[in-house]
Amino acid sequence: MSILILNGLVNGLIVGAIYAMLGLSLSLLYGVLRVVNFAHGELVIAGSFAAYVLFSVAGLPPLASAPIAAVCFFLFGWLAYYLLIPRLSRSDDPETMSFLLMYGLSITLAAAMLLAFGADSRSIDYEFNPVSLAIGPVYIATARLYALGVTIVITLMMGWFLFRTLPGKALRAAQMNREATQIVGVNIVRLSALAFAIASGIAGLTGVLIALVFPAFNPFSGAEYSIIGFIVIVLGGLGNPVGALIAGIFYGVAEQMASVFLPQALAQIVGFAILVGTILLRPTGLFGWRAMR
Amino acid sequence: MTNPTGNSHALDREHADQIFRRLAWLLGISVTSYFLLVPVLGLNIAFHFYMMLWITMASAFNVSSGFSGYMPFGFVAFYGVGAFTTAILVKKAGLSIVLALPASGLAGVLLSLLFAPTLRLSGIYFAIVSLALAGICRLTISNLPEELTGGSFGLQLGSRAEPLQAFYLMMGVMLIALATILWLSRSRLGKALRAVRDDAEAADMMGINVGWVRLKGWMIAAFFPALCGGVEAWYTNIVDTETAFNTLITAKTVIYAVAGGLGTVTGPVVGAIMMSWLDELIWRRFPLINLLILGVATMLLVLFLPRGIVGSLLRARPQWRRFIP
Secondary structure (H helix, E strand, O other): OHHHHHHHHHHHHHHHHHHHHHHHHHHHHHHHHOOOOOOHHHHHHHHHHHHHHHHHHHOOOHHHHHHHHHHHHHHHHHHHHHHHHHHHOOOOOHHHHHHHHHHHHHHHHHHHHHHHHOOOOEOOOOOOOOOEEEEOOEEEEHHHHHHHHHHHHHHHHHHHHHHHOHHHHHHHHHHHOHHHHHHOOOOHHHHHHHHHHHHHHHHHHHHHHHHHHOOOEOOOOHHHHHHHHHHHHHHOOOOOHHHHHHHHHHHHHHHHHHHHHOOHHHHHHHHHHHHHHHHHHOOOOOOHHHHHO | OOOOHHHHHHHHHHHHHHHHHHHHHHHHHHHHHHHHHHHHHOOOHHHHHHHHHHHHHHHHHHHHHHHOOOOOOOOHHHHHHHHHHHHHHHHOOOOOHHHHHHHHHHHHHHHHHHOHHHHHOOHHHHHHHHHHHHHHHHHHHHOOOHHHHOHHHOEEOOOOOOHHHHHHHHHHHHHHHHHHHHHHHHOHHHHHHHHHHHOHHHHHHOOOOHHHHHHHHHHHHHHHHHHHHHHHHHHHOEEOHHHHOOHHHHHHHHHHHHHHOOOOOHHHHHHHHHHHHHHHHHHHHOOOOHHHHHHHHHHHHHHHOOOHHHHHHHHHOHHHHHOOO
């Protein structure tokens, strides 16, 4: 039993690291744009398909396609921002309309992937050598370890970017107070485009990692990851990247532990229940005191 | 006008009310006679059945989103629970549809009461929670014992429903829904709902019981999709969790309502009729890219026609606002 728990804990950490990536990109987007990206999960799955195509057509291993996916999705996000978001502010109720817009984008992306790849579940049969490593009594798939490594690298890079560079500081400032950031002379439109692009880039990269860590994906798995992303950012306090990181890992561990002790379907309900419970009881998130400070 | 101002104001208002009532009757009679003529003229019954279903769904969604300002992205929960209630009552309890259908509506209202605590959330929190609650409903029902819900194969009703009977039943539900919403748009409750939507604190100051008014609007919005689910289950003779809780049902409802324009009675009706026709034309020619077109159409609507057809018309001609239901 204890080995099961240990296994659940280790896998929870790895899965949680991926959920933390989902949360990081989503909270960056929400923090700066105040837009909830219903299409985030579809972007992520599009990243998985990108890795799939690069592997099956060009024979590129997933780790090599990760930076390619990140750059492509960064550019896509940049373009999508200028195509979609500026028009939103002209409507009477930008918040509601942004839900609908992103909802439309998510349907569009899922349908496009359905047309291109069919409804079957896909997976990348790339194998690392060795397939798994023994750390103490626990065996871990090498692919998962690499995925964990990538998430740590990304987190460190994002930390450096957000806390040490001028554009990163501007992004954090915009999360705290959009108007004041404009007053000190930051071009908020370009900054928002940057946030959208970075979030999309991380989403694409997360998709590659998901193709490595989870057994299969299909055009409709996107909705699942969107919801996980929502759960994570709500737990972490909306628009708080550090909170999202911690909440992602927390949620990953909770989910994997729940699947050790509970039947599969019940474990899924646990996730939704955590979300509803948090919103109703602690709407500022588990680390709400941080967001309010 | 030679009347004193106060008097002319009252006259003017009465005149506007008269036009409104005439237009409302015109709307009711034209919708009723159109659908009554469908079986007589031998038009496509299935297509018009679903058109009425979408009119009802979009109109009910409008009560929540247009009148009360809540965007329930898990709207399908009410539909699915209604479908399963009817299916279980007809199949397992052997009730006739006439008794099972009101029970479905009741189930929808009960579910809305269960979800009532979410009404204190707003904007994004409400949207996300609503989505998650629909997921919980789907998972819960698919995990109920197989004898009750039929498991992954779904439930066969074995109801021998005549398509024409289902058609008239759906028409009855639609007319009741439209009449209710027409009444709501003019009633004290409807005005209170709009006031609460625009500024809850101010409405509270004016003596409106904010929580109670929101709850009433929410129950109305939940009642009709549950009925729709019930009628559809009876019509197609089968329910399963995958189709009864399909997010596409929410998607279509939202898009049809927005296409017509939220906040007016005619908006969702116009939107549902127009989009049903568009859907039918697209479906016939390109069944594969149907979903893609639905998604692109949503984005284009939001970007270029965010107020919908009727909403844009009223924006261009604000003086018509008093007449158009």
